[in-house]
Amino acid sequence: MAGNIFTPVSSESPPIPSRSDHPVRRDGVFTRSAPMDDPRQIPLGSPAEYPLQTNKFYANMLLGDRSNSVWTHPYSVSWAKGRGNAKSWGISISHIERHQLALGPLKPSGAVQYFINPVGIQSMILSATELDPSSVLTTDSLTAFSVNVNLSQAGFPPLITFPLLQGMGFVTALYKSCRPLIQSSVLFRGMEPAGSLRNITSKFRAFLEDGSIWMIYLTPYGGHRESLSMVNNTTLQGRDGFGGMIQVAKLPKGASEEIYDTCAGTYAISCDLSAEVSDDNCQYHLKWTKSGLQNPLLMFALPHHASSFDRNTVMAVRNLHLQTTTKGLAVAVMSDCWTMRERLPIDIGFAPWHPAKGSITNVSPAATRTIRAVGEKEIAQDFLSQCCLDSMYFSGKGLAKFAMMLFVLRDLVECPDLVQSGLEKLKQVFAVFISNKQPNPLAYDQVWKGVISIAGMKDGPGADFGNSWYNDHHFHYGYHVYAAAMIGYLDPSWLQDLRHTSWVNMLVRDFASPVCDEYFPFSRSFDWYHGHSWAKGLFESADGKDQESTSEDAFASYALKMWGKVTGDRNLEARGNLMLAIQARSFPTYFLMESKNNIHPPQFIGNKVTGILFENKGDHATYFGSNLEYIQGIHMIPLNPTSALIRSVQFVEEEWNTYFSNGRCNQVDGGWRGILYANLALVNPKKAFEFFSQPNFDMSWIDGGASRTWYLAYCAALAGL
Known part of the structure; x- marks a missing residue:
């Protein structure tokens, strides 16, 4: 095995102007001046100046009034802020069962428009008598997998710190010398002491009016035997001056308490990611740093994790499951480290690719003639406009x-004159961006530390799909990185100019930095716990982060892989391959729904794609329109060599038969028709080639991000024509 593939791309300062006037301020974000294992020494340091995550699960704790939920899976948490029956100022905890879902109206396909989990259910709340309407919420230690959320009286050090991590087995609160309140707006039916664990941790059961049972564990820093008193049906109260941790967890019906008992008193505070590669085999690891007692650590894995666990991690899986909001059943794992294995798609290059045939670099003389004739016309287009x-x-x-x-004109149909003229035009246009003279130049944002278009600074948060607010950076910049990789492939001398590589590496580091450095956070877009990226940036969201295009997510990973390949950065190439392998596992699990899908509600899977998948809901829709070709097609574009990796034949056939077969595709107007036919090439490339090669072809059927030349070559290659 090679060493860890998460190595820096570059440490250079971004080669664009900087600005420090981002409208979204990083208020209430601090460094930490004491270790997390003893909250009696919890004073926070100065305001944090390191690069902050913008697209991670806890963003709602940084934005607006900080009251929207944060999904850790299987739980969600939110700042109660005096709402609900309990009128609490603590952190509320919710867990939603499948029967609580709300379903949208039926669509013509017979599937429901959406499913959504209720928000605002305050099953349990961890608070203190000292918290009141003047209390403040701050955060510190923001990483890709974790954050500390602090509640305090205004102007004082934190009274309670909540280390939040994706997949955490308990919701853990660390108290500093105050009187704990454990509350519920669902209301307590009763509470009972359940003994002591290892003479350290006091255990209680809470019975709620909805029939659920929640386990409560109090682990003090002294040798006290803790007790709770039931004040009323909303409030349990501990002793004054409590210092230590309180943990809560929901007990699934019929489950044993033993797993919780074994792990109580231990919690995770951070997570490290590493990976090693040997040929096309990769194993990657999520390793948690834990604190508290030296008991086994309990974390929850999502279905795509469990399906790729190595043998040792499988042995750590326990028979304890909790439903998540949009990722199926989470399973408990008793381990400090998970190892997952993936087969990497190392044979995917620039050429059309098929799982059984690999890269296809030849087409027939007849197909060549057709492609050349079209290519001659398209390469003459105005690149700049x-x-x-x-x-x-x-x-x-x-x-x-x-x-x-x-690529088609050089490697598949060999038109060197056309390639030379086209490549010069592409270089000239790319030079406009490298010199930052495009209509909306880029700037390095010193507030959140990233590369943003100035469009939003002039025209508001929604300009260019929210780029200035960190929306969609993997979508936007992935296309640029891919184009740069192709230029470098066609003309390696172009890579010798450091202006070129520095500019492209800047984009890579913005959305996919393998480390947190002085200028960029680690992996802004891709979520290594969920196995895909999140597109939403610095916007509050009642339903959490979301993404609507799996295909552009995969294309961004592909761009990283190919840029790494042409520049000789083998670790970057390996990371791109690993991201693609994980996406090939997670997309069919969570986004691209075959009829056998058991993750989402059965009433929803008939949509075939989730549309926009949030942390809290699936909505068969897009942000730009409700046409079926939009909703399905945004998960297809751009058709590229990785399309056959992430879109199975079974899925494509089911989707086509549901929406576009029997001539229905021909009722679609504009460039979306071309997208749908190019996608058909994954299952019927001959029919797709016939569509694109027809003599009366209407060029309005080609999307602005595609060419008829590529579509013809792609279909011909897959069809063996």
Whole structure:
């Protein structure tokens, strides 16, 4: 096995102007001046100046009034802020069962429009008598997997700290010399002491009016035997001056308490990611740093984790399951470290690719003639007008379109004269971006520490799909990175100019930095716990983070892989391959729903794609329209060599038969028709080739981010024509 593949891409300062006027301020974010294992020494340090995560699960704790929920899976937590029956100022905890879902109206397909989990159910609340309407919430130690949330009286050190991590087995609160309140707006039916664990931890059972049972564990820092008194049906109260931890966990019906008892008193405070690669085999690890008592650590795994566990991790899985909101059943794992194994798609390159055939680099003489004739016309188009736009997203799509076209003309149909002229035009347009002279230049944001378009600074948060607020960076910048990889492939001398590589590496580091460095956070977009990226940036969201395009998510990973390949950064190439392998596992599990899908409600899977998948709901829709071709097609674009990796034949056939077969595709207008037919190539490439090669072809059927040249080559290659 090679060493850890998470190595820096670069440490250079971004080669663009900086600005420090981002409208979203990083208020209430601090460093920590004492270790987390003893909250009696909890005073916070100065305001944090390190790069902050913008697209992670806890963003709602940083934005607006900080009262929207945060999903750790299987639980969600939120700042109660005096709401609910308990009128508490602590952190409320919710866990939703499948029967609590709300379903949307039926669509013509017979599937429901959406499913959504209720929010605001305060099953348990961890608070203190000292908290009141003047209390404040702060955060510290923000990483890709974890954050500390602190509650305090205004102007004083934290009274309670909550280390929040994805998959945490308990919701843990660390108290500093105050009187604990354990509350419920669902209301307590009763509470009973359940003994002592190892003469350290006091155990209680709480029975709620909804029939659920919650376990409560109090582990003091002294040798006290703790007690709780039931004040009323909303409040349990501990002793004054309590210092230590309180943990709560929901007991599934019929489950044993033994697993919780074994692990109580221990909690995770952070997580490290590492991976090693040997040929096409990779094992990657999530390793938690734990604190508290030296008991086994309890964490919950999602279905895509469990399906890739190595043998040792499988042995740590326990028979304890809790439903998540949008990721199926989570399973308990009693281990400080998980190891997952993936087979890497190392044979995917720039050429069309098929799982059984690999990369396909030849097409027939007849197909070559057809492709050349079309390519001659398309390569003569005005590159600048299609690529130098006021949108980083649409500019990137244009650049990638011409890059794919150039590959076809050089490697598949051998038109060197056309390639040379087209490559020079592509370089000239790319130079506009490297010199930062596009209509909306980029700037390095010193507040959140990332690369943003100035479009939003002029025209508001929604400009260019929210790029300035850190939306969609993997979508936008992935196209640019891919185009740069193609230029470097076609002309390796282009890579010798450090202006070129520095600019592209800047984009790579913005959305996919393998480390947290002085300028960028680790892995802004890709969530290594969920196995896919989140597109939403610095926007409050009642339903959490979301993403609506799996295909563009995978394309961004593919761009990283290919940039690593052409620049000789083998670790970057390996990371891109690993992300693709994980996406090939997570997308069919959570987004692209075959009829056998058991993750989402059965009433919803008939939609075939989730549309926009949030942390708390699935909505068969898009942000830009409700046409079926939009909803399905946004999970197809751009058709590229990785499409056959992430979109199974079974899925594509089911989707096509549900929505587009029997001539229905021909009722779709504009570029979406071309997208749908290019996608058909995954199961019927001959029919797709016939569509794109028809003599009366209407060029309005080609999307602005695609070319007929690439579509013809792609279909011909997969069809063996």
